[in-house]
Amino acid sequence: MKTRTLAATAALTVSIAGCAAIATDATDTHADYRAQAIALMKSSFHDKDQATMDRLDQDGVQRLCDQQPDNAASAQERAALEKAELATVKFPADGKFFGNFAEGEKIAQTGVGLQWSDKAGSVAGGNCYACHQLTKAEVSYGNLGPSLYNYGKLRGDSDAIVRYTWTRLYNAKAYDACSNMPRFGHKGILTEQQLKDVMALLLDPKSPVNQ
Ligand code: HEC
Structure with missing residues (x-):
């Protein structure tokens, strides 16, 4: 039981650390992704x-x-x-x-x-x-x-x-x-x-x- 708790805590720590890394990254590139997503939508939709x-x-x-x-x-x-x-x-x-x-x-x-x-x-x-x-x-x-x-x-x-x-x-x-x-x-x-x-x-x- 104790081992499982420890393992779970370790996994959580890793995943939080992972999220933090992604979040920093995402802040930098968020505007780019947004612009790309909008461009993609504009190129795939058309007036109907x-x-x-x-x-x-x-x-x-x-x-x-x-x-x-x-x-x-x-x-x-x-x-x-x-x-x-x-x-x-x-x-x-x-x-x-x-x-x-x-x-x-x-x-x-x-x-x-x-x-x-x-x-x-x-x-x-x-x-x-x-x-x-x-x-x-x-x-x-x-x-x-x-x-x-x-x-x-x-x-x-x-x-x-x-x-x-x-x-x-x-x-x-x-x-x-x-x-x-x-x-x-x-x-x-x-x-x-x-x-x-x-x-x-x-x-x-x-x-x-x-x-
Ligand atoms: C696309 C989903 C969507 C549609 C379609 C929609 N609503 Fe809503 N409605 C919501 C959400 C989500 C909320 C919760 C509050 C918020 O996010 O604004 C809400 C909240 C409400 C509330 C406030 C409830 C409260 O407890 O104060 C009322 C009243 C309401 N809607 C009426 C309507 C009526 C009538 C229609 C149709 C003319 C309608 N809604 C269509 C999503 C929708």
Whole structure:
């Protein structure tokens, strides 16, 4: 037992030392690898109908998160970028946050609309189920994001929760620059009406999410 522990400790020390060596190396060459990776992507993708090459262009948050923001300077930069993302959020012009939850469920179920194979200008979906559980009835869902089952039942519908949820849907990077959730409002993926329908799906007490 003791020998095994010692062996394991030795192996760990070696692997930590190994990591340190790699990390030093990686810092030096990281920018090169990044440039090479971007060049490779640009050479292997091409425009196809509505999916144009500008989709590979990164904005500030994407660039930051792609560059492993683990130092103090980037923590500051990150906070500034989150503030700028928060400033993009537009609340509903008529002050009404809720649409129809049945429509919201349809939006959550589909991810088509913006692929090269979709007709330009078609209505896009939110593909929420790709990353979240939402209802008990749907058994096929991804788990990159947390379960949203009973979201409204657990959170209630205070003004703070309503505004938080809208902001999260509109631009998730307002709360976390490196969020993996698409920026549905900011990037024009969902319309204001669709966002309202998804809000109803999450927060309406009658929605299947809250049963
Ligand atoms: C590509 C994956 C992905 C998709 C698609 C996605 N989300 Fe998310 N979502 C996440 C992740 C990851 C989080 C966890 C927090 C973070 O990283 O921003 C999250 C967080 C949330 C939260 C906050 C949960 C909380 O406890 O506060 C809500 C609400 C939410 N998502 C709703 C939706 C809805 C509605 C849709 C569809 C319109 C959707 N998401 C689509 C990945 C996704």
